[in-house]
Amino acid sequence: MIETRPRKGLTRRALLSRSMAAGASLVVGAGFVAGSDAAWALETQALRPETMATLIQMARDIYPHDHLADEYYAIAVKGYDTAEAAEGIEAGIAGLNAAAQGKGHADYLGISWERDRVDILRSMEDSAFFQQIRGGLVTGLYNQKAVWPLFGYEGESFSQGGYIDRGFDDINWL
């Protein structure tokens, strides 16, 4: 499970000292991936932490929303951290890293510009792995109730009596 607060004893300083930076805002440590601000941490079970960090970056590159923290992308892909899924995910991420190395980068996370990462994703967008991750994100990311308010979407309204007295026709700029 993802924790929205770091594990006990995992202060920001400790976290940073025990881990390596992975991409712009992720850190990877022994058995975990965390936000660089230590606001959240995800312990991995079956996947290598580096693989999970790469998967989170890949998820953001597929559906980039600058106002969404990494945490939401981590939640969207954490379902792949199982014994059943791990082999396929490790292979897919290895392929992603190989493609990055083919372009002269250390690995996918080592690519600084989004456009260079996206070029690699475009080159593999018909692959089963890419489509598995992209397809899963459609619900994994956008069906998280926690992200809805970040897009302005209000979700369920019946319990509040609908919008008949709450602005169904409140548009004022026409």
Next chain:
Amino acid sequence: MAAPFDLSDDTVIVVIGTGAGGGVLSNELAQRGVSVVALEAGGRYLPEDYVNDEWESFGQLAWLDPRTTSGDWRVARDFSGLPAWIVKAVGGTTTHWAGASIRFQDHEWKAATTYGPVQGANLLDWPIGAEEMAPWYDLAEKKLGVTRTNDIPGLPGCNNYKVFEAGAKALGYKEVHTGRMAINSQDYDGRLACQQTGFCFQGCKWGAKWSAAYTDIPRGEATGNLEVRERAHVARILHDDAGKVTGVEYFDADGNLQMQKARAVCVAGNSFESPRLLLNSASSMFPDGLANSSGQVGRNYMRHMTGSVYGVFDKPVKMWRGTTMAGIIQDEARHDPSRGFVGGYELETLALGLPFMAAFLDPGSWGREFTTALDSYENMAGMWIVGEDMPQETNRVTLNHEVQDQYGLPVANVHFSDHPNDIAMRNHAYRQGIAVYEAVGATRTFPTPPYPSTHNLGTNRMSENPRDGVVNKWGQTHDIANLFVSDGSQFTTGAAENPTLTIVALAIRQADHIAGELSRGNL
């Protein structure tokens, strides 16, 4: 409560499906004193069960049994196992429908005559017309409580409508209003007025939208003449050596095969399941399936020419607030070949929540072109395009013997490709929809491809001549006198209008006919 009927009771009428066609037919027969067993593949869900959550509701209500697709329509690529977004539940897709309730235009009953020959289209006039249907439309509008009929006021316009209306008027459109909707603008028939909750597609939790699930079905049951068997999946229609239908085999809620005898059978499983059932009922006497001497069972599948246009503005719209589809522009519904196509289309407001917008705005798309659109979700307005598509013999439902459902029955394969007339009409509608939003300052617009079908029509079509179709003007199959079709698969052509009102009107008319035939000793 409904008295249960015995499996061996061969005096009952068996109705297969309980949606706009079967649900209404069952009640209308029961009201006329006819004994009915309605077999419904889905379970029973009522307003307290519906959920204001798009994916959760989809899991609760949608028909998710396997189907396959082919043809060049994009649905076959993006949603290959989901050709339609329709419902498996008591009340059928009347739980999900938007409520738009408009009559065919008079000329649309005579599409072949009005449009003339269209290459590649299998156009045919209906064997009935506007004059014949008018009194049945009157009854249907009263049953559904359609706004702007019978002195029922229109619904108030929500934010999404106000954007749509302002753009339409700026373009000079005249026929613009909040629609003729089977959604109460005031309390009606024991049901509440609309509370502008949104989530019309997820089942109306107020019961403000008409659905057979909580109107016709319980009223039919209250007569004691209707028994609805839930989670009863019909596998085969049976017949005797004389070629008359004798009953049906179905899998009950426990998966056990049962046989219900019948005086007559009415098929109302929608335009996929109805032809599938007729084809799966093939026998040595009817090797091509029941009622298929014309070879037209499953053919001429129509889904309406559809698409959507979304517009992004520099200020909030909050389109999800309020009624999902209470807004219409009808100026383009006319037949005017000078636009480059025959037939016409309606533009209707439409809102999706964020989860479905992500899934349907541009399926398969990714990257910033896509995500910046969703970043503007709060500032989006939306409309749906619904127009007449051309019947084509090659657009059809067939049995896919490679894929079986949970009962081991071959599933329906749905093959569809647009006709050039459909494409010309859609392109025109995209241009007009975009112009509507640009007229009120849209900074970006999206001509969005059709979703999995909600209007499924034509696969057991009505024809004067038995050679041209499957059923006659009463929905009675040309080949078998005690076998009827009672859903949208009867449609000879699709017209530009949302089909439910017409399905309901045809079901009331068919009930009157069947009850009359029973009393005359003809069935």
